[in-house]
Amino acid sequence: MKISILSGVFASALAVGTAAHAQTEIQWWHAFTGRLGTLLAEQVDTFNASQSEYKVVANHKGNYSETLNAGIAAFRAGEQPDILMVFEVGTATMMAAKGAVKPVYEVMADAGEPFDPDAYLAAVKGYYTTTDGQMLSLPYNSSTPVLYVNRDALSAAGIDPDTDLSTWENVGPVLDKLKASGSTCPMTTAWQSWVHLENFSAYHNVPFASKENGFAGLDTQLEFNGPAQVKHIAQMGQWAKDGKFIYAGRRNEGGANFRGGECALFTESSAGYAGVKAEAKFAFEIRPLPYWASVEGAPQNTIIGGSSLWVMAGKSDEAYKGVAKFLNFLSTSEIQAKWHQDTGYLPITTAAYDLTKDQGFYKENPGTDVAIIQMTSKAPTPNSKGLRLGSFDQIRGIIDEELEAVWAGDKSAQEALDSAVTRGNVLLRRFEQANR
Amino acid sequence: MEKRVTFKGWLLPLILLTPQIIVSAVFFFYPAGQAVWQSLFIPDPFGLRSQFVGLGNFEYLLGDPYYRASFVTTAIFSILVTVVSMGMALWLALLADRLIKGSGVYRTLLIWPYAVAPAVAGVLWLFMFNTRVGVVSWYLGLLGYDWNHVLNGSEAMGLVVVASSWGRISYNFLFFLAGLQAIPRSVIEAAAIDGAHFWTRFRTIVFPLLSPTTFFLLVVNVVYAFFETFGVIHTITGGGPQQSTTILVYKVFSDGFVGQDLGSSAAQSVILLFVVGILTVVQFKFIERRVHY
Structure with a gap:
């Protein structure tokens, strides 16, 4: 009896309290x-x-x-x-x-x-x-993509772990040496479209799509089949063929292989840092994403x-x-x-x-500022502000499919990117129509 | 042969039919009607505006080579899933039916996988076949086979077929076993006395007597392969590589819920509705004739 009265009082007090x-x-x-x-x-x-x-x-x-x-x-x-x-x-x-x-x-x-x-x-x-x-x-x-380096793996292959990996031109010979020394995974990546096409385009100051990558209008067309991107994807395809670039999946599946110590180089989001730090039982380092020195204007900023x-x-x-x-x-x-x-x-x-x-x-925590420096060192251009494309989740799916065709050796880089552009443009036109 | 019950008035049959009609109307005719209606429009995702395009969505779809290819993928996938899951189940049921000792345990173990949700089953198989850390792919690697379903379309198809069939074997097993046990022993014993071997008995007596069960399972499994395997495909391949495992229902999902293209998604649902309708008619018209009840 007492309890019920008390609780009644308490409940009404509570009601007053919330009302106030x-x-x-x-x-x-x-x-x-x-x-x-x-x-x-x-x-x-x-x-x-x-x-x-x-x-x-x-x-x-x-x-x-x-x-x-x-x-x-x-x-x-x-x-x-x-x-x-x-x-x-x-x-x-x-x-x-x-x-x-x-x-x-x-x-x-x-x-x-x-x-x-x-x-x-x-x-x-x-x-x-x-x-x-x-x-x-x-x-x-x-976050923005950066290069994670397994320093122990480089040393094991007889490579100076402080070697310059800022350009893809320099990464190439390192991959050769890693492969020659018996590495089963010289390099892998997460989020291939985001890292190797979307960010790649911004970083090399080439358009991913027309109309300022879609910022200036819905009537944008994909343009990532330009010479710079084709060259990069063709090189990656060659590395995939030679077993120097290991493709693990569309998302961040490759992360497990890097954190486990199998892969020497890993291109992944800067937000992967916490996971790598928690799991890696080897000396690792964060470096800026490599670029092609031969492309004029590179490095711009990443997105x-x-x-x-x-x-x-x-x-x-x-x-x-x-x-x-x-x-x-x-x-x-x-x-x-x-x-x-x-x-x-x-x-x-x-x-x-x-x-x-x-x-x-x-x-x-050395290396944790690499991402921010890489993103902010230059003022963004119309090519490196970002992307604003309709149905882009699905377009990424198309890009994934076409890139997989390159890694599998079914298509040349040019064929795959041309096809991705054509298929993606169809979706952009649907989006434009739906949002007219 | 057929028995027909004739009602005198029309009121009683109508009352008796009403619940079924209401259920069909609410859960089938209304949503199907909505799908047909929506397939004539291109709306924006938020439903703020919508444009009438007539048959434009269908034109768009049928002009897409990847959509047309998805019919073939669906056919291959459904046939494989149906054959594998029914074949394995029938074989296991035949063995279980002959078992005398420990048959209870054996049956229970076989029925277990049915309790695993498709998406979970997908993840389990994905773990085993993970190209880098999977147990099975590691052993295959030792044998000199480089398993890579992430890039190889046929391997991806094989994996989703196995993962989709696995849980289904249990379901089919139950029906086949029940069917086998319903066959009178005396018929089989008589044949055995006449000197018919196991295989002959199976071909001439067991299989024909089992045909109602087989037919039922055929219909149910095809529908399963068409619609319920979504979870497995979503977790294992996401429709890839290069759309080699994108079955029709997966494309409905990815256009509708990844691409937010509701017009195209609705049009695909309508096409799917027709495909399954035709398939069911074919099954009942042509295959059911060979069934002995």
Whole structure:
């Protein structure tokens, strides 16, 4: 009896309590599990504890594609979250969805939150910004490809582990020596299309697609079958044939072979750092992605992969205020510096980069600044701002298929890239038609 | 021969049929109608706008050589999955049927794989055949065979067929075993006394008497190979390499949920609906004639 009275009192007190702090809930759908998911939850908890007006609720909705689909389906049903995490290849889809999203610059302006787009790294921001400089979504996790080197494997093959690997011209003889010394995996890669075509094109300042890689219009055409790309893919194909480049799969399957010590060189996202550091039982090092010195203009800058946060349309002003506060919170130097150091993703603001530098992180963890230097050393050109192509997830699938044909020796590099361009253009025209 | 029950009025049969009609309408006619309707449009992913294109989506699809090739891939895949899973199941059921001691354990073990979800089965097989760290591919390497389903289309096809058939063998096994046990012993014993060997008995008595089961499984397995193998293909090959394992239903998924091209996806569903419809008609019209009930 006593207990029930007590609990009744307690319950009513609780009800009064919540009524007094009518918190506005902000739904955030994301694609992170495991360690990234934990770190994300930590950010949310920090924000919720820092104020009492808003409560951010993070929901995991599957991988990147599944999260995007969940967001689309929810929008069609009128139940969209406030914030949706969308991977970089979904950018064009989101941008074309006028009426479904509320651009970040607008969210910030309406909420009266301070917002300085120039605080963000140009190479990161550019991917999510319109040609007239309006930031549409907030970069969340961004990485860029780098070269991971197994120093022990090089020594074992009688190669100086400090040898210059900055150009593909220099990488070639190293692969020869590794192969000759009996290595079963001189080099492997993750995300072949992202590293060896998308970033390759930006890095060598050649177009991936017309209309500034799609930034300037939906009527863009793929152009990655140019001489620079063909030369690179042909060389990779030759290396694959000779057993010097080992293809493990479309995603980051090759990572297991590098971390296990089998592969000497590995081109992979800078965000792979945490995994390599945790598992590698050999001396490893991060180097800048190699480029062809023979291509004029190389090295330009590389571009990002990862995701950004899109604010969905159709929410209350109150909710948008909370969203604006939360996005600003995510952009603070402390949060960004921690995220950068914990994950290997890039800091999204210059201030967070400086803070990490001041904290001495790069001195203690050599090579962790390679990615950011590689991305920011030159001002981005129309070829190296990023990509904005519709149906790009599927176009990547096509590129994967065609590259596999090259690695298998079924097609020449020129044939494969020509075919990928033709097939991809069909999808771009479908996308253009759907979003006219 | 056929028995027909005749109703006097039309009210009672209508009432009796209503639940079935409602279920069909809600779960089949309505979604199928939606698919047909949507296949005439090119919408944007968010449903903000939509353009009527008539048969444009079908024109687009049938003009795509990869889509046409996907019919052949589907045919090869479905035939292989059906033959492998039914063949293995029949063989195992014949053995289990002759078993006297420990048949319970044997049967239970054979039925187990059915409890494994297709996607999980896919991951299991993928682990074994992983080109770099898989156990099986490692042993194959020792034998001098360089297994690489990531680049080799036929190996990829072989792997998805085996992975898709594996769990299905259990299901088929159950039906075949039940079918075998329903065959009267006396018939088989009589044949044995007449001097018919195992193989002769199987060919002339067992297999014909088993035909209703076989026919049922044929229909069910073809439908399985067409629609339910998605999880296996998604986890093992993702339709690759070079679309060599992209069956029709996988392309519906990848166009609809990877490419967000709902018009093309809807049109493919409609085509798939017709293909399976025709296939079922063929099965019932032509193959069922050879079935002895």
